[in-house]
Amino acid sequence: MTERIAQHPDLPLFSSPKKSFSFTFNGKTIEAHEGDTVASALIAAGVRITSRSFKYHRPRGPKDNFGQGPELLMTVDHAPNVRSDMIPVRAGMQVETQNAWPSTQLDLMSINNFAVPLLPNGFYYKMFHKPKWLWPIAERFIRKAAGLGKIDTQGRAVDTRYEKRYRFPDVCVVGSGPAGLASVKAALDAGKQVLLIEEQEQLGGHSRHTVFKVENCREKKLNGLTEQEAVRSLIDEIEKHPNLEILSQTQAFAVYEDNLVAAQRGTELFKIRAISVVFAPGATDRHLVFDNNDKPGIMTGRGVERLIALHGIKPARRAVVITTHDGGYHTAKLLHGAGTEVLAVVDGRQKPPKNDWVDGIRKLGIPIFEGKTIHRVKGLNQVKKVEIGDLHGQFSSLSFACDLVVLAVGYQPQLNLLSQGRTRPVWDKKRQILRVTDLPQNIYAAGEVQGSASFARLYQEGFEAGRAAAQQSSLSESQRDENELIEALPADIESGGKHHFICPCMDVTRSEACHSIEEGFDQVETLKRYSSMGMGPCQGKTCHEAVARLAARDTGLSETEAVPTTMRPPLSPVSFGILAGRAPHLVPQRRTAMHHCHRKAGAAFLNAGQWKRPHSYLPPQEEALMVRKGLGIIDVSTLGKLELSGPDVMDFLHFMLPGKFRQLAVGRVRYSTMIGEDGILFEDGTISHLEEGVYYLSTTTGNQAAIESLFRWWVLTDQFKVHIKNLAPVHAAVNVAGEKSREFIQKLVDIDMSNEAFPYMACRKSTIADVPVLLFRIGFTGELGYEIHFPSEFGAPLWEYFLEQGKSYPLKPFGVETQRILRLEKGHLIPGVDTDALSNPYEAGVDFTVKEDKENFVGKAFLKNFKERGIENKLVSYKLNSADPIPEDGVAILKNGKIIGRVTSSRMSPTLGFGIGLAWVPRDLSGAGSRFQIRLANGQDVTAETLDHAAYDPQGERLTS
Amino acid sequence: MSFMLTCPNCGKRQVGEFTFRGYFKSRPQQSDDFASWTSYVYFNKNKIGKQWEWWNHASGCQRWFIVDRDSAKSTDHQSVWFENRKTLEHE
Numbered sequence A: 001m002t003e004r005i006a007q008h009p010d011l012p013l014f015s016s017p018k019k020s021f022s023f024t025f026n027g028k029t030i031e032a033h034e035g036d037t038v039a040s041a042l043i044a045a046g047v048r049i050t051s052r053s054f055k056y057h058r059p060r061g062p063k064d065n066f067g068q069g070p071e072l073l074m075t076v077d078h079a080p081n082v083r084s085d086m087i088p089v090r091a092g093m094q095v096e097t098q099n100a101w102p103s104t105q106l107d108l109m110s111i112n113n114f115a116v117p118l119l120p121n122g123f124y125y126k127m128f129h130k131p132k133w134l135w136p137i138a139e140r141f142i143r144k145a146a147g148l149g150k151i152d153t154q155g156r157a158v159d160t161r162y163e164k165r166y167r168f169p170d171v172c173v174v175g176s177g178p179a180g181l182a183s184v185k186a187a188l189d190a191g192k193q194v195l196l197i198e199e200q201e202q203l204g205g206h207s208r209h210t211v212f213k214v215e216n217c218r219e220k221k222l223n224g225l226t227e228q229e230a231v232r233s234l235i236d237e238i239e240k241h242p243n244l245e246i247l248s249q250t251q252a253f254a255v256y257e258d259n260l261v262a263a264q265r266g267t268e269l270f271k272i273r274a275i276s277v278v279f280a281p282g283a284t285d286r287h288l289v290f291d292n293n294d295k296p297g298i299m300t301g302r303g304v305e306r307l308i309a310l311h312g313i314k315p316a317r318r319a320v321v322i323t324t325h326d327g328g329y330h331t332a333k334l335l336h337g338a339g340t341e342v343l344a345v346v347d348g349r350q351k352p353p354k355n356d357w358v359d360g361i362r363k364l365g366i367p368i369f370e371g372k373t374i375h376r377v378k379g380l381n382q383v384k385k386v387e388i389g390d391l392h393g394q395f396s397s398l399s400f401a402c403d404l405v406v407l408a409v410g411y412q413p414q415l416n417l418l419s420q421g422r423t424r425p426v427w428d429k430k431r432q433i434l435r436v437t438d439l440p441q442n443i444y445a446a447g448e449v450q451g452s453a454s455f456a457r458l459y460q461e462g463f464e465a466g467r468a469a470a471q472q473s474s475l476s477e478s479q480r481d482e483n484e485l486i487e488a489l490p491a492d493i494e495s496g497g498k499h500h501f502i503c504p505c506m507d508v509t510r511s512e513a514c515h516s517i518e519e520g521f522d523q524v525e526t527l528k529r530y531s532s533m534g535m536g537p538c539q540g541k542t543c544h545e546a547v548a549r550l551a552a553r554d555t556g557l558s559e560t561e562a563v564p565t566t567m568r569p570p571l572s573p574v575s576f577g578i579l580a581g582r583a584p585h586l587v588p589q590r591r592t593a594m595h596h597c598h599r600k601a602g603a604a605f606l607n608a609g610q611w612k613r614p615h616s617y618l619p620p621q622e623e624a625l626m627v628r629k630g631l632g633i634i635d636v637s638t639l640g641k642l643e644l645s646g647p648d649v650m651d652f653l654h655f656m657l658p659g660k661f662r663q664l665a666v667g668r669v670r671y672s673t674m675i676g677e678d679g680i681l682f683e684d685g686t687i688s689h690l691e692e693g694v695y696y697l698s699t700t701t702g703n704q705a706a707i708e709s710l711f712r713w714w715v716l717t718d719q720f721k722v723h724i725k726n727l728a729p730v731h732a733a734v735n736v737a738g739e740k741s742r743e744f745i746q747k748l749v750d751i752d753m754s755n756e757a758f759p760y761m762a763c764r765k766s767t768i769a770d771v772p773v774l775l776f777r778i779g780f781t782g783e784l785g786y787e788i789h790f791p792s793e794f795g796a797p798l799w800e801y802f803l804e805q806g807k808s809y810p811l812k813p814f815g816v817e818t819q820r821i822l823r824l825e826k827g828h829l830i831p832g833v834d835t836d837a838l839s840n841p842y843e844a845g846v847d848f849t850v851k852e853d854k855e856n857f858v859g860k861a862f863l864k865n866f867k868e869r870g871i872e873n874k875l876v877s878y879k880l881n882s883a884d885p886i887p888e889d890g891v892a893i894l895k896n897g898k899i900i901g902r903v904t905s906s907r908m909s910p911t912l913g914f915g916i917g918l919a920w921v922p923r924d925l926s927g928a929g930s931r932f933q934i935r936l937a938n939g940q941d942v943t944a945e946t947l948d949h950a951a952y953d954p955q956g957e958r959l960t961s
Numbered sequence B: 001m002s003f004m005l006t007c008p009n010c011g012k013r014q015v016g017e018f019t020f021r022g023y024f025k026s027r028p029q030q031s032d033d034f035a036s037w038t039s040y041v042y043f044n045k046n047k048i049g050k051q052w053e054w055w056n057h058a059s060g061c062q063r064w065f066i067v068d069r070d071s072a073k074s075t076d077h078q079s080v081w082f083e084n085r086k087t088l089e090h091e
């Protein structure tokens, strides 16, 4: 029975929530108060069963209300697996339960529960492993039975925008309890930039619901206040500090090398690179194993305190508090003040100390049972009765009828972030906790993660950690007094019964774990994998300590040898959207200097690496004919352009490229391939001798950065005295192609453009409209044409000048797709399109660029080997009959039903009126006139004929005349 | 990989700014047999532990340099210019 409360005698800062609003839960309208989480609103509305367990579909209810276990995972506004106790509820939210069919209240799958003995550990694995044919059917059943939330395949949440954000603080503090706040203060005092991450909406950690009095604190003004008041005062002091950024409602879910902390807030991913990180994540109530320890109505001490102090909820009518330390008395006091009848405090200590808290409970007339603990709870769907007895579960002596059992039996540190993939926590015999002692440089841990302690000590430890983090100095070993230690109960109270759940996420009981050990999985890591303990949604946050202690015990080790399994990121569920971020993210988009001219002209664009290039302005087939019959211009600014000079430049060219260039006179251009050390063709381009000792190398769009860095590497390793100047971003470039291009350009320049003065494969310097230009007479398109390179700041004005001056022809722009058709008519290959990582220059038909008789050059050893091996396959031009359909790029070439080759580029030739292309075929089909079958994507075959020359202008007369 | 790599020119930067060109190895002589070229090109050691590596500050100063790095513990490394590689302790 839950109720809202309006005031509380023990909580000085208590303020009853004012505004209320509504949201829906499985379609039903639920009232919520301001400040509620989804879970607290549901609890206040009396919802006790919030999910069904993974394997047995047992009812599960709220436990710690702190995002630790799987019980409160829900689908919120179509997003699955949201920790409903960690997010504030908002008006109109749509909340649904998961993993229950047809509903959480009546789950028909819970029949599994009654069949516990029939579902041994590894059941699914063993049962459905063989025969193989059964698996698809079984899998469908298992998935339905075990689904944890459903992905929104309807895309109802696709308008969500994910963002990545970056922070570079001096000190990053995770957790804002007493230790975290003290760390922040110390680091701020040292003048550092500080980033504070807090999971909850409000700062303060467990102290927000704690009213122990602060004593002996180094921060004198806090003494005499309650912890609640003390953290409030600290927050007020630092909150507005200009050097502090607070990320609340933010979950740090991973820590990587060199202090990279990953955190999420809603749909934002924060990548935080801090010089130092202080982890003060605190601790949660210990998970205790006993019979029916998973029943709804069993909550942790702090879980109950949160409901009372933060949400104003009286959580039950009658409660029994199970404890081993004064914190249980604190919880009992808060429960009593909220109006819950506390039937008993069951203290595992033989002799609880005499202090205000214990005496206070006695004075209220609440019976205290010493040296006793919980044995089991009873009740079908929720707690109805609790039985208590001795610490080892042998003799149950008492029982109480109640609707709430509070477990406050010590704290387990939140170790995940501290140990992720680096340090394995060890069992601290004195503090009776798993603890990380050996931390990497510039990572500090403070507070309850080192063991629970008084406020004054948590503050002190946090302050020292903050100061050490600011100075990057070492931190003295953390200390605990005798009276701060909490004795751990046996990890499992062995009181009989079958339902001792070690891992509530994956529904693994103690007896199942023991069976797995008997089957031979007796190392904690294999035991975990076989039994799936700790592999559920909570990733061991709840159960890692119980798993470690019981695994040690059941494999015959002592508890001091207990080690938890490796903890890995993420600490809490992270959606794929968070990791993917906004698309396209962080990839620069590059545009040429003429980009807006193309847009104005109505170009369609394509992506060429990072570049946006015009695909075409008109239908490409029309554009191609326009170039063949008239005059066209294309923006080729994206070409790589390197200027090479220096005393060793010729040696360098001879070493880097497969050809010879000593005969290349000033003013001449040559085509060259580029070959890797593995003898594979990976690039081509032209090399031009601009002036004595200065060479200009043009490369393809995609490779420009890679080739520059490759050249620089070789210059360095082989100590060439060569100067490399990357002119790619400096030079814009166009190609003017068509029969009339000479006549057109002659009008713009004052050099002699005649065939004799400026022949094919030559280059000249000149000016156009007073802009210095480099002219290259080359012909990728197969027409008479000139590439013109000029400073990119004149990109747009010169582009428009060309179009204006060429109006009478008319000169029209054409796009990349059109250029691909034109070059295919000439049979020119494009590296990476028509070649791959197996293409050598002999087979690709560009061996005319290779001069093997050079002494030493990149790729020589492999080229020699390839040459000796001979040609197995060849890249050839082919043509189809005019009536044949055009194959898709990449389709297969077949012979007697076997794949023997493939098409790399395929287009309709508008000039010739039939399909043309490039294809890899076996050597015996590479001779002119050979015929082979191309299989289209739709299954149809067409017959292609191998050509030994370009389909268009085989003699190259148009280029050279 | 999320570590901070030291560029001898620019200092510690996010590793994503750099490109990697394998571990440092000597190119065979042109007269060496084909087997030594094959192992040079294709057979990499994939070593766990310290090795010299080639890194390029591609999204920064564009310089190549040598990093003496423990491939299992990336945070532990030393970066030098190629010319100064002999100052590193071992190869």
Ligand SMILES: [Zn+2]
Binding pocket: B007, B008, B009, B010, B011, B057, B060, B061, B062, B063
């Ligand atoms: Zn640099």
